[in-house]
Amino acid sequence: MTGPLLIERIEARILDIPTIRPHKLSFGAISRQSPVIVQLWLANGATGFGEAATIGGPSWNEESPESIQHAIEAYLAPALIGQDGRRIEAALARMDAWCKGNAFAKSAVEMALIDAVARTLGVPAWQLLGGKRHESLPLAWTLASGHIERDIEEAHLRLEQKRHRIFKMKIGARRPADDVAHVSEIARSLQGKATLTVDVNQAWDGNTARRFLPQMIDAGVTLIEQPVAKWNVEALKTLTATLGDRASIMADETVCTPQDAMRLAREQASHVFSLKVAKHGGLLRTRAVAAVAEAADIGWYGGTMLETSLGSAASAHVFATLGAQHHGCELFGPQLLVDDIVTERMAIADFELQLPDGPGFGVEIDLAQLERFDRRRAGLQATHIDLGQATAKA
CATH class of the missing domain: 3.20.20.120 (Enolase-like C-terminal domain)
Structure with missing residues (x-):
């Protein structure tokens, strides 16, 4: 791989996937997960995928699926479009400069970038x-x-x-x-x-x-x-x-x-x-x-x-x-x-x-499954943790 490997496009979508049973924690219970899936394209045609999942929306920390998607679309993707995808640490620093905090959102983008670069090289990410x-x-x-x-x-x-x-x-x-x-x-x-x-x-x-x-x-x-x-x-x-x-x-x-x-x-x-x-x-x-x-x-x-x-x-x-x-x-x-x-x-x-x-x-990645669980397609609303089930704890 010689010369720059430019980042061409980044997209994020929220999925809603039910769980096999309620999953109970000290702060509530969840019956579905709403991961944010990121897809990143390089100029050479390679694509990579990343994910950021929260537990119970923003109940585990300050970020929610909705805020993660917004941070990626409004700030992180514009920060990286046209940048050299080989320079992963530089990409992290650029995301930090454009958007403070938002660790979950940045992790999903970095994950997709590493996946795309590794696939370009034909090697496992490790x-x-x-x-x-x-x-x-x-x-x-x-x-x-x-x-x-x-x-x-x-x-x-x-x-x-x-x-x-x-x-x-x-x-x-x-x-x-x-x-x-x-x-x-x-x-x-x-x-x-x-x-x-x-x-x-x-x-x-x-x-x-x-x-x-x-x-x-x-x-x-x-x-x-x-x-x-x-x-x-x-x-x-x-x-x-x-x-x-x-x-x-x-x-x-x-x-x-x-x-x-x-x-x-x-x-x-x-x-x-x-x-x-x-x-x-x-x-x-x-x-x-x-x-x-x-x-x-x-x-x-x-x-x-x-x-x-x-x-x-x-x-x-x-x-x-x-x-x-x-x-x-x-x-x-x-x-x-x-x-x-x-x-x-x-x-x-x-x-x-x-x-x-x-x-x-x-x-x-099974693209049909992405479409199946895509919140925009299903028309579901934001995931909320059931605080009422907290008393049953697990």
Whole structure:
């Protein structure tokens, strides 16, 4: 490839895809996902796809599908049209200059650009991201139906299928004592068969976490994600120091930028970082956060925003380039959706997600599926999280 590889066109669309069951979190429940799918064309005719998914519209952070689409169409696409697509870091800097923040929107555009350039070269995306260090990653499943019997049945089915033996439970919407009872019963059912993690999604204050997390650890929980508000680094630090010999504390919403990662490392406020391509602002910036983790002897976990197979494959490519100090990944989003937008999903074998090695992200987009779920075609309104179901938590 010689000479500039100009970016010719960028388009974004919102999809609305139902989930196979309600997915309950501390702040509500979702019954459909609304990812923003970006398509980018290079002047040589190559095209690439990217994705930014939120959970419950703007309920997880400040960006929504509608704001992501607007940022791309109004600011990010005009910033990049006519620029050399080979200069990916320069493209990120240009997007930063034209539009502050909007990490999710920028991640989708960068993802599409990397996919297009990798396809031009005929190489898998991991080859542009430092080279893979893993062929596959242990794959977690989230138990978030809100019902003990259903969660236990779901977990045992996944074990029998050899798809998952790491399970995360979403908690924080109910009374803490009820959450402890819920987690403990499921932990007893899975004892000796699987690893159990809990995600509080910022729902507790420091005192509540200090009181109830030891009970969950006694029940068998080994990894605890974001038990307190993202700003509450002091509480994270205390929990990391006091519970560290019994379980690991994982930061999620608290660690978005490399600067966030540096602060947590300096404060020794986390044992693990949950990495998510969208919140970090792209694949290259995910590697930057991971580099801080590796330098500070902090582990990493491959998180999800419940993307389709497109975003999940992109995440898998960058996670495959990271170090050995990891706790697996949870790129199960495609399994939670009633259908997908690719012709073939990534394979799962012996409890691990297999890295696709084709050109780009190794998955092929089904254009008919894009049309099928396109919000403009379906005439659906914006996705809203059902806050009323928060009391059922998962």
